[in-house]
Amino acid sequence: MYRYDLAGNLTGKSAATQGADEEESSVDQPATKYCFACAAPIDARAEICPKCGVRQGGQLPQAAPVDPAVRQASGNKMAAGLCGIFLGALGIHKFILGLVTPGVIMLLVSLLTCGIGAIPMGIIGLIEGIVYLSKSDEEFYETYVVGKKGWF
Numbered sequence: 001m002y003r004y005d006l007a008g009n010l011t012g013k014s015a016a017t018q019g020a021d022e023e024e025s026s027v028d029q030p031a032t033k034y035c036f037a038c039a040a041p042i043d044a045r046a047e048i049c050p051k052c053g054v055r056q057g058g059q060l061p062q063a064a065p066v067d068p069a070v071r072q073a074s075g076n077k078m079a080a081g082l083c084g085i086f087l088g089a090l091g092i093h094k095f096i097l098g099l100v101t102p103g104v105i106m107l108l109v110s111l112l113t114c115g116i117g118a119i120p121m122g123i124i125g126l127i128e129g130i131v132y133l134s135k136s137d138e139e140f141y142e143t144y145v146v147g148k149k150g151w152f
């Protein structure tokens with residue numbers, strides 16, 4: 001009890017002297033955000049960044065918002081398409097898409113048949129690679145990333 005009181009008194013006393021400091025920092029810190037355009041620290045209530053003049057709040061007011069997942073799928077589409085066309089028999093294009101089981105099947109068929117199976121697997125991969133590349137980014141994302149379509 002005594003200690004608690006003492007501590008309370010101490011903080012009470014120091015609060016009087018620190019009061020000014022704390023007020024400053026409590027106003028500064030939570031009210032700071034980062035400009036989404038130039039990343040400058042600005043007042044959280046600011047509607048327009050004083051550094052670059054870009055309006056805050058709306059995420060991307062003028063540009064059409066591209067889902068980052070779709071953008072990433074676009075890169076995977078290129079990689080998987082090219083791997084399907086050139087290395088289709090190894091199933092690498094499936095692994096790029098996270099389609100592990102079909103990828104393992106293609107790889108094993110190619111390897112376990114001493115390469116004979118690599119011919120049909122290569123043709124499948126070639127067709128799949130072309131199918132991937134012929135799709136739009138959104139279609140590709142819906143079909144292979146969301147839908148996890150295993151074949152073609």
Ligand SMILES: [Zn+2]
Pocket residue numbers: 035036037038039040049050051052053054
């Ligand atoms: Zn800015």
